[in-house]
Amino acid sequence: MKKIIKNGTIVTATDTYFGDILIDDGIIVMIGVDLEAEGAEIVDAAGCYIFPGGIDPHTHLDMPFGGTVTKDDFESGTIAAAFGGTTTVIDFCLTSKGAPLAKAVETWHAKSRGKSVIDYSFHLMIAEVSDDVLFELPQIIEEEGITSLKVFMAYKNVFQADDGTLFKTLLLAKEQGALVMVHAENGDVIDFLIAKALEEGKIEPIYHALTRPPVLEGEATGRAADLTELADSQLYVVHVTCAEAVWKITEARKKGLRVYGETCPQYLMLDQSYLEKPNFEGAKYVWSPPLREKWNQDVLWDALRNGQLQTIGSDQCSFDFKGQKDLGLGDFSKIPNGGPMIEDRFSVLYSEGVRKGRISLHKFVDIVSTASAKLFGLFPQKGTIAIGSDADIVIFDPTAERTISAETHHMNVDYNAFEGLEITGEPVSVLVRGEFVIRNKQFVGKPGTGQYLHRKRFNQMEKLPIKEKTIGGYTNVGL
Numbered sequence: 001m002k003k004i005i006k007n008g009t010i011v012t013a014t015d016t017y018f019g020d021i022l023i024d025d026g027i028i029v030m031i032g033v034d035l036e037a038e039g040a041e042i043v044d045a046a047g048c049y050i051f052p053g054g055i056d057p058h059t060h061l062d063m064p065f066g067g068t069v070t071k072d073d074f075e076s077g078t079i080a081a082a083f084g085g086t087t088t089v090i091d092f093c094l095t096s097k098g099a100p101l102a103k104a105v106e107t108w109h110a111k112s113r114g115k116s117v118i119d120y121s122f123h124l125m126i127a128e129v130s131d132d133v134l135f136e137l138p139q140i141i142e143e144e145g146i147t148s149l150k151v152f153m154a155y156k157n158v159f160q161a162d163d164g165t166l167f168k169t170l171l172l173a174k175e176q177g178a179l180v181m182v183h184a185e186n187g188d189v190i191d192f193l194i195a196k197a198l199e200e201g202k203i204e205p206i207y208h209a210l211t212r213p214p215v216l217e218g219e220a221t222g223r224a225a226d227l228t229e230l231a232d233s234q235l236y237v238v239h240v241t242c243a244e245a246v247w248k249i250t251e252a253r254k255k256g257l258r259v260y261g262e263t264c265p266q267y268l269m270l271d272q273s274y275l276e277k278p279n280f281e282g283a284k285y286v287w288s289p290p291l292r293e294k295w296n297q298d299v300l301w302d303a304l305r306n307g308q309l310q311t312i313g314s315d316q317c318s319f320d321f322k323g324q325k326d327l328g329l330g331d332f333s334k335i336p337n338g339g340p341m342i343e344d345r346f347s348v349l350y351s352e353g354v355r356k357g358r359i360s361l362h363k364f365v366d367i368v369s370t371a372s373a374k375l376f377g378l379f380p381q382k383g384t385i386a387i388g389s390d391a392d393i394v395i396f397d398p399t400a401e402r403t404i405s406a407e408t409h410h411m412n413v414d415y416n417a418f419e420g421l422e423i424t425g426e427p428v429s430v431l432v433r434g435e436f437v438i439r440n441k442q443f444v445g446k447p448g449t450g451q452y453l454h455r456k457r458f459n460q461m462e463k464l465p466i467k468e469k470t471i472g473g474y475t476n477v478g479l
């Protein structure tokens with residue numbers, strides 16, 4: 001069914017203009033003024049911005065972690081994402097040493113199949129680089145279109161890989177055209193500091209932050225960047241929280257290295273003092289790396305504005321306060337790490353970023369959508385509003401006001417880290433490949449309609465052959 005979105009202001013990472021968008025068969029087939037098409041449904045977007053759908057490059061849905069499993073799965077998590085203006089998520093597929101990669105990927109397909117209401121893809125964790133991995137990985141990259149590999153430099157005895165593994169992954173990624181992602185913290189030293197704190201009877205949530213000081217994030221970030229230089233490869237640092245890490249990324253980028261960074265709304269908005277909330281409420285704010293002293297927030301906003309950090313991920317990893325976070329009562333190291341953020345990522349960035357003059361409207365679109373599409377091999381199918389792109393569209397009312405609350409959010413979790421935050425700007429309707437998933441703030445999607453996305457290899461976008469494609473009678477050149 002054709003649709004024409006009329007009367008809205010189209011905003012991409014580079015342009016703002018008035019125009020109609022004609023959608024046919026899930027694709028944007030024409031952009032212009034006063035468009036008409038027989039039988040097309042007219043969607044009125046008067047007073048609204050029309051943004052490309054958000055791309056969340058960092059989620060953990062239905063993930064076992066810290067002796068429990070995240071509350072949001074691919075159904076509740078992607079419904080919440082859609083309410084928040086996100087139309088694509090890239091989730092982390094966990095692996096373990098000695099187990100076939102293909103089995104891990106199949107486990108993640110089983111978790112998401114029939115459930116997701118928006119499009120999705122996977123990053124693949126690399127726990128070791130064994131002969132089996134060397135044999136299997138090129139096949140997975142080719143067949144599954146998984147072109148980003150995740151190495152954890154922390155979580156000792158759980159996910160942590162050694163420097164040799166990181167270096168070999170960087171070499172493999174260079175050869176295969178993949179992007180290596182790191183959780184950059186010095187896990188060995190953190191492990192020592194945690195044991196020491198517990199020995200000294202320091203058990204409250206605040207010690208989560210105090211045993212993971214920023215210098216250990218900066219150190220690991222710098223180490224990963226140095227290994228990237230040696231391997232002549234490419235690196236993406238997830239959830240950057242502090243000045244020490246931003247400085248290392250900036251230094252690497254000044255050398256011309258292909259080093260990129262992501263931060264998250266929680267690090268831009270919340271600070272270490274939240275971990276000191278009474279009645280164990282600090283546990284709600286336990287992320288790794290931890291929330292930092294407030295002054296780091298300005299450094300992160302500056303880095304986004306200046307392009308030293310490129311993307312915003314939610315790091316969605318939701319655990320209930322009651323029954324999950326409280327596993328850490330009496331021992332902060334047992335508090336499951338992570339929080340709910342998939343729904344609020346987009347609107348909080350608009351409200352706190354654009355409305356408060358910290359970032360431009362174009363920078364907003366770039367960091368919540370376009371840059372991730374480019375880095376993770378989805379552009380221009382996703383991440384922009386252009387002829388030939390998927391019609392993943394957010395009709396956004398920039399004046400709508402609301403207060404964030406667990407009472408009204410759609411995530412399957414009993415608290416919201418932004419409880420009580422008043423924000424301006426909200427998605428009204430959200431379309432994925434031309435179909436409404438959210439219509440007038442109501443969910444109208446269907447679990448299982450989200451499609452798995454095979455992604456292009458890193459930096460291969462410009463090498464794509466120019467194809468001529470005919471869609472519903474409209475010919476587009478350049479996809």
Ligand SMILES: NC(=O)NCCC(=O)O
Binds near residue numbers: 337
């Ligand atoms: N960030 C966090 O605390 N939990 C999710 C796992 C990770 O990204 O490290």
Ligand SMILES: [Zn+2]
Binds near residue numbers: 289
């Ligand atoms: Zn992490």
Ligand SMILES: [Zn+2]
Binds near residue numbers: 059060315316317
């Ligand atoms: Zn994460």
